[in-house]
Amino acid sequence: MSDDLISDPASDPERGTSTEPLSRAIGERYLTYALSTIMHRALPDARDGLKPVHRRILYAMRELRLAPNGPFRKSAKITGDVMGNYHPHGDAAIYDAMARLAQDFAMRYPLVDGQGNFGNIDGDNPAAARYTEARLAATSEALMDGLTEDSVDFRPNYDGTLSEPIVLPAAFPNLLANGASGIAVGMATNIPPHNLHEVVDACLHLIKVPDARDDTLATLIKGPDFPTGGVLVESAESIAETYRTGRGAFRVRARWAQEDLGRGLWQIVVTEIPYQVQKSKLIERLAELIQTRKIPIFADVRDESAEDIRIVLEPKARTVDPEQLMGALFRASDLELRFNLNMNVLIDGRVPKVCSLKEVLRAFLDHRREVLVRRASYRLDKIASRLEVLEGYLIAYLNLDRVIEIIRTEDEPKAVMMAEFGLNDVQVEAILNMRLRALRKLEEIELRAERDALKAEREGLQAMLDSEDAQWARIADQLKEVRNLFGKSHAKGQRRTTIGEATELPVIDLDAMIDREPVTVILSKMGWIRSMKGHQPLEAELKFKDGDGPGQALHAETTDKLMIFASNGRFYTLPASTLPGGRGMGEPLRLMIDLPNEAEIIALFPWRAGMKYLVASKDANGFVVNSADILAQTRSGKQVLNGEALLCRPVMGDHVAVVAGTRRMLVFPLAELPEMSRGKGVRLMKLNPGGLFKDELLADAITLTLTDGLSWPMGGGKTRTEPDLSEWLGKRAAAGRMAPRGFPRNNRF
Incomplete structure (x- = not known):
């Protein structure tokens, strides 16, 4: 494609066209777009900490004389002026940018004073621009102080009829005070807000000691100061390294306290949540943890927020340790969050660079x-x-x-x-x-x-x-x-995000918190699973959906981990405590684990430590796997057997009996089978000996004690035993001989 040519009709006076390599044409045009995105849209300027859209909004509001002590104007009027005079883009994008400048939960020091519904921490959007009003905040006046005194350069606006400032004078380091985020072409930026008092102290120190070290500046700026508060749980060494390199992460937790209800009862109240976490989605996630029983010691969540945040968390019992409960919730929800720092900014408005704290x-x-x-x-x-x-x-x-x-x-x-x-x-x-x-x-x-x-x-x-x-x-x-x-002398200038200890909350064994109770697990033919209290008769008649029927049933306990073995050779793990109750028809198993639609469920059993299992494929390959090697940590399961799986049986005995689809049976010592954690395995039985049986497959396999013989069920509840198996005894991978007289017609043990 690079050799293809395109035409420029303005270059050749004779033909009206000229040729240019397509690769160069595309490269030049994409580079122009990339530079425009980087410099004029996505990355903030290190000097005033603003992107062009924010700078134009503030300048247009100043031109409208919307002083902090003056009247408000409709946001639609402001948006229209910005779009018509300086920023020829969509009014929705301009209004969203202006609304964010007015949100006290998004901006540490809001630059716009809003009147009306400008959204909330729940994640609700602002009202339409025709309903809200705005004016400049006092912080914006500080950013534009001296603008008329030739303090910065101006440039023509997009149509050349007006002029706009290239950068604002910026009386304070707005980049660090309010932070910034943006995604450009091939690069991005993400800077958290900081406490202005601390940032100014660092500036004063840098004026006094121009060659100050980054570590010294990090002692003055103790870390981000989020408008939503929270607790910063990051070590001082990690914070200093993050500021020195301009890249890293800060771990922020919600602020919580234990509230005594009397008579030994208590509850946890969360009053501050991490930055940029929508409260409504956080509540949904906590409710999901209760519904799925992923944290058994967590009983209920209530949102009692009004002006301030108040999220009430109730434990399962009064004996629960609050630290353990919060430790589990921090790991499973956005009550703890990692805010990534990528201090990628424009130096002098031209060069993008990942800067250290000192460079900024x-x-x-x-x-x-x-x-x-x-x-x-x-x-x-x-x-x-x-x-x-x-x-x-x-x-x-x-x-x-x-x-x-x-x-x-x-x-x-x-x-x-x-x-x-x-x-x-x-x-x-x-x-x-x-x-x-x-x-x-x-x-x-x-x-x-x-x-x-x-x-x-x-x-x-x-x-x-x-x-x-x-x-x-x-x-x-x-x-x-x-x-x-x-600064700190102002009511809103006090640090909101406190610096906590970088200690890990205790890790709890959630299984130990589950009440141990007997249950009966029912799996239908169509893959719907449920759990009934107590050990019910496995043959009892139950209700199923139309077209569905009984599949597998087993006795277990709520503390058990259920193992599901599928025809794709994967083992899936499902805690028995998370199964839906037995009052309804249950829920599809495929919603709880990532089981492909074409895969069939072969085996369902409770996991036991120290057990060994025989796994085999339809191609008569198999091996022995230890129970420790089949536990899966994720919904996608754990691949163990390569090939189309046929069976999974517990190992109990010293020999293996296998039977093919043509009723040939072979018995060989268990010691001839290897113990593996994953793979195809070894040949159990020779299929299609002499080429007589086309497409022959393995029918079944089982482990047994040779001295006890082989038993199989007969009709009428009777069992038949073949005590002498010497006729079928042989080496692994042999062809075997015809099964004993009376062996089941379905070729299953």
Whole structure:
């Protein structure tokens, strides 16, 4: 395909086409798309921590004058302005992005102040844009402080009619404070939110010690600070390594407490859940654990949440250990979660890079220094312009009578004043536009005071621009101001995610928590399984679905693990305590294990330690497998026998008897069969000897004690025994001889 050519009609004036290799054309166009996705959609800028859509939303709201202390505007109006002026994409995507900026459970420091239904921690979506209203939050003002003072570069919008900022001045490290996530082309980013007070402290330390180590910064930023709280259970060494490399994970648990109900009864109350976990789905998962009985010591869950989260967990009995119960729930649900860190950001808005904590802070501080220098230069220009006007005013006041005379008598007062007093055009225009009431004596005093103040400010700004130390000192002062506004002194600035001990909760043996009771397991012909209390008669008549009937039945206990052997040669494990009750028709076994539709159930039995089983295929291959090698840990089971399986029988005796479909029987020593954990096995019996029996298969196999002979059931409940098996005794893989007289016609032992 790389040699195929495509045409460009604008390149060849004669033919209107030109040729280009298809591979190059596709490569260039895909690269353009990839770069656009990386730089203008998915990855945040390390300087202000925003993606273009968020930056455009905040800037458009500023243009609408939606100040934190001002009125709200409809979200539909905001979304329309953003889409029409700066972000020509779908309004739904813009509104979703704006709604997230207003969610206090998604953003540690919300950038938008929302009014109305902006969604909740249950996972419900925000109301439509026509119903909600919004304005900027105080944190957004801090991000855009100095935007009109030439602090950052602007670029034309998509249609060239307006301009938009390339990056915001960002008075605080928003990238770490609010975090970010996104999926680009070939790369992704995922950054958790942090406590702003701690992040500013790290910035101040980096200003003081520019070559500070990542480990030192990690002691100041103790870990993520999620808006939903929780407990961070990660070792300090692991956190430091994650921040040093820019990649890793943080383990977060729900916050819980034991609530005493009196008389020895208690319950667990969860008040905070991990970040980005939807409460409704968490409740569903906990209810599923109860329904499937995967945690027998867990009895009930209730959602009593109102404004705050309150999830009540009830134990099965008062003797249950709360630590053990929570340990099991942490492993089986999203009450514990691993938040992955991938600090992949845009450096200077151009280069994607996985950065360490120090590199991210350094990028922010360098940006703040550039903003400071540009704002100072802008202010110096403004001061110079104002001083020029003030000098003209003062000259006019010193020659006030002459100035008034020139204005009253001269046809061209502007030229006369410029020639007589040495004023320039700007100064004369300012004097001519002066109001009459500004000619009072007090105004002259105020002008002189203003001139002196501006000169002092100019000297201070110039001294700061001439000294790098002074610049960093000013940046430190600005960061301290932000810390005072949004840090620990503020009600919402306190750390919400506490640092817990990185200790494992006790692992419990769930089987030991199950009440040991006798049950009767019923498996129908169509694969529906149920469990009846007590050991019922196995031959008792039961109700089945239409077209279904009895299949297998066995006595077991609730603590047993049931083993299912299927024709695909796989063993499946199913706890007896998880089976549905016997009041109904049960449930399909295929819903509990990943059993293919074409596979048939061959054997069902309770697992016993130390037991050995004979497994064989229809091709007359088989071996002995230990019970320890057949336990499956997942729904997909464990492959043991390769080939189409025929049977699984417990090993009880010293010899093996096999019978083929043509009624030939062979008895050989059990010692000739190998013990394996998986494989095809060895030949049990020779099939189709001499080519006389086409497509012959193995019919059955069993283990026996040679001295006891071979017994098989007869009609009428009678049993027949063949005590002398010397006629059929031989080596493994022999052809065998015709079965004894009276052997069952179905060729089954």
